[in-house]
Amino acid sequence: MNKPLAGIRVLDLSRILAGPWCTQHLADMGADVIKVEHPERGDDTRGWGPPYLDGTQDAAYYLSANRGKRSIAVDIAQMEGQALIRELVSSCDVVLENFKVGGLKRYGLDYESLKEVKPDLIYCSITGFGQNGPYSKRAGYDFLLQGMGGLMDITGRPDGEPGAEPMKVGVAVVDLFTGMYAATSILSALLGRNQTGEGAWIDIALMDVQVSMLANQAMNYLTSGQSPKRMGNSHPNIVPYQAFATADGHIILAVGNDGQFQRFCEVAGVPLLASDERFATNRSRVQNRKLLVPQLERLLAEKPSAYWLEALEREGVPCGPINTIEQVFEDPQVQFRGMKMQLSHAEAGSVDLVSNPIRFNDQSLNADAPPPGLGEHTQAVLSELFPDRGDYLEKLKKQGVIR
Template sequence: MSKKSGPLSGLRVLDMTRVVAGPYAGQILGDLGAEVVKVERKGEGDDCRRVGPPWLKQDDGTDRVGDSTYFQAVNRNKRSIAVDFSQPEGAALLRQLASKADILLENYRTGTLDKYGLGYEQLRSVNPGLIYCSVTGFGQTGPYAHRSGYDYLVQAMAGLMSVTGHHDGVAGDGPMRVGVPIADITAGLFATIGVLSAVNHRHSTGQGQQVDVSLFEAQLSAMLNTFSGWFNGNVALGRTGNDHPSAAPYGVFEVDDGHILIATFNDREFGRLAEVLGHAEWADDERYATMGARVAHREDLRQLVTRALKGKGKDEWVKIMNDGTVSCGPINEMADLAQDPQVLARQLIVSQQHPVVGEVKSAASPMRFSETPASYRLPPPQIGEHTSEVLREWLAQDDTQIEQLRHQGAI
């Protein structure tokens, strides 16, 4: 555990988010040194706690049902308080906490928190410097504003599934989702960027503001070449399986003991590939000399490369190609990453002690700072594990006040 202060040390975050996108933003802020307090529903907690299997394993090897491995991925570096803000006393308590916060994250349906006096306009009256980040399915305005939005739904609606999956006519063709919650992840990243932009604005003006981030817009923004291909070239890229729509050879190739990924994204690298495969003449062949020509003759080139790869396995080809400055790598399973030299050298697996089941692991922050490194101070919390502690620190409440809140059902 690093003792150094992260770049966001001194910022207080009230994290009222659940599931993935919002909690991911909260975890990033926590990794960078912010003090993050996670507000959970009393008794139930974050919905993501129950999104399983798989579940955390207990010491005896059995599943701890109700403690999902999913939750562990996006909730480190947070303390948890359990509050029922449907109770007037609970809502009042959160208004007090918001008055002490720099940042509030929430991902309720548009307008939900206004009913409890916890909307942006209501909280800015008690804390004008508050940065209030709302993460929703479709944003605060527009005809879809009051719809719920989940990752899978947004992958469909933002066009991602139209370019994911096998080519038409190939067995198993049709729209396909990406295997990780990419719309949630992208929205979490944009929420973090938006919050930090607002922090910088507040440094200059002293004013807080609302940051409005939606999964739909985050995913649409991330469509990049697919979006631009249609809106600027009137070309629908469609589903291309493991092929790249604009580059070749760029994809999965069979070798003697499995498959490797070869990625050549310019003519120079293709020339190096041709050389290490023993066919330097390909680089001068008009059918393959340019990227456009290679895409046009993709299938012929695929067969040539596949034949040239025969006789060697994954490890040998990965070494040969990287020694020849050709982008190439194995197609790893999760189990492979545990022994991957780069993963080990960069310490990309973080181990922490869970209060009940022992060691839990998560992926390290990808951001490296020379002076203010990310740190891993707290494992993902239990529901309400830190309620009393936070109320004492943030609001200077004593045991009598805390017990009264319990008696009222607020905590």
Template sequence: MTQTAPASKAALSGIRVIDMSRVFAAPVGAQILGDLGADVIKVERPGVGDDGRGYGFSWVPGKDGVETRHSSFFTVSNRNKRSITVNHREPEGQEILKKLIETADVLIENYKVGDLKRFGLDYESLKAINPRLIYCSVTGFGQDGPMAARPGYDGLFQATGGMMAVTGIPDGQPGAGPLKTGPSLVDFVTGHNTALAILGALMYRNQTGEGQYIDIALLDSSVAMVSHIMQDYLISGNAPPRLGNGGNGGGPADLIYCADGIIYLTAGTDEHFRRLTVLMEQPELFTDERFDSNFKRGKTNRAELMDIINAWSRQFPTVKVQEMLDGVGIPAAKYNELADVWEDEQVQHRQLRARTPHAYAESGHVDLIESPLAKMSESPATIRMAPPMLGEHNADVLGEIGYSAENIADMKERKII
């Protein structure tokens, strides 16, 4: 279901964002602002567009042979945006962008450090045009330091920030070693940090009238998102082991195998474990010295305990095991393949599949993933527009800042736009 809301109900109604970012992390941040009601104008290269249009494994099929160039990467991070094409290397292109900046509240860019300064599009230059501007740069390693000039992508930071060190099959087991997560989680979290920083800057501007510069780095996000596991290291000086599918808190917490499927079980407190032993008709396990502490159940004797639990769970179908665990209040959830996610009754109840009209799609619509912010009671995040075609809004946006139809046609002919 597609949600809509009156402009007056949108948290960021009246805020204009110029999105000069590409690929994934920064576009996610701009999209969040769009979901919350901001007018997000995506600036792309003429004829080429966002590099992310070519990423991923699937593309939205176009109507009547139209090539949408809506890859999975682009589609998931560019809804609620208007697309214009501008060649910022040309003086006329720079003039267009500066006129837009005069009307903007926020600019987001993820060019290499110092790249936009060559064209008068750096923060100091644009601050002179619009002192209230919030200018956010998103890079791999930050704006300064020995690695600032390096390009960076998600996998690099899962490796260098510690995420891979604590993800993967435990040592001593077949296939042991570090493992990257499936989704681009560092990019995704960096996008959320981008939006959060901009929201903070908007609040600061409300209080002081001042804009500011924001330096967001994937490196910073990658270290921060290792979170409590990294904090374990800072406290003890010892690196926690990789746990595979094991929980990071109490135990037992892991996948358990049923007669026809898989469930993730978290019996992470003493009381949950006691209930599990009763349910399994093996209450003696609760006082067994092998399993009489969270540390033993979750770490030192984890494999032995999971073998015992799996021997029990394999006797029953998944539905029965889930029913029994629910019945005694032990947290558990069925493992879902991607197709199963959309059949899950709670996913359907939360309306997480958002069917959105798409004028250029073969089907007339595109299915998107609903924003997790859609359940705000007074100013919910909404999906109002499908991701844009390249340059789809040139006439609208450029007309708003004073360009005539003739100007626009001439600049298109000369590849300024």
């Protein structure tokens, strides 16, 4: 498949999750992503286990975000390493980094310095709080930003219920959203460069991303002046749209309009409930949530999950189970769509990975190469880009500048 980013080269100076998530997406789209790592430590997430891939020292966490890249091990704290990176930049289209504000300036690897090397460079900086402002010097981690950016205050059981407290989401959603915002920004900058010939410096902050992804909840506040509260599995603007206990477990009922509510009531054997003026429209159901939900809880608790899922699905009422992750990968729809993929791996033999969800012309876009070992491609990449510098590269290797 002729991938859309074939011919684009990205120098990836990032680590952990937001930056690598971005560059993995670019690699899946066909970009040549060169991942720069410290010769000894590598990306921090290589050690964020267990679990680790059998036969390797690489944690599952690292494997989740580094498919399709080529790893070179360069010590940028040494002057020779800095000089090598600057030379590499001249043959790259994009540089992505997630160092603290000003952290790369002392190495001469900041945007202004590298723009002198390549004037049309697209340079993306990911930080916790952005390049300016009172918090700009702070380090930012997903968990902190979920709290500071309001997400945890609207996630978890409501005040007054057992176990009520602010709760983080089960995956690092701020990092993941930031990675995708970075990817779309880089793609936009590449398109802009094709039109104007000019590069760009992209400033993306986890805090900004978290605030932006509050979406309708942010607008609920801005419109009403009232901060939304934690509602557990309930929805602030739609009823019934939550998890319900059944006779043998739980299901999700996601009624998005009045017609669906009418069909639900027919399946549940209470058709008159849908014509009750207190519940006939979503607006009235939201207003009378405390009257309606207990009635629905009693109804749904009378029969097992399988009964409800089959009967409601048959009538076109949106519903579903609450799966474990094991059950997710056993789901026939997930299997049909190929969301679990396998690549060959030099040390482990093979590695199971999660597919990129995007399809182009009915084909998955996934890089062909597994997450690389630390410094696995140092020699190959540098020899390819500097074919007449063999003695120089061997000298750098002996000095510990590269691995």
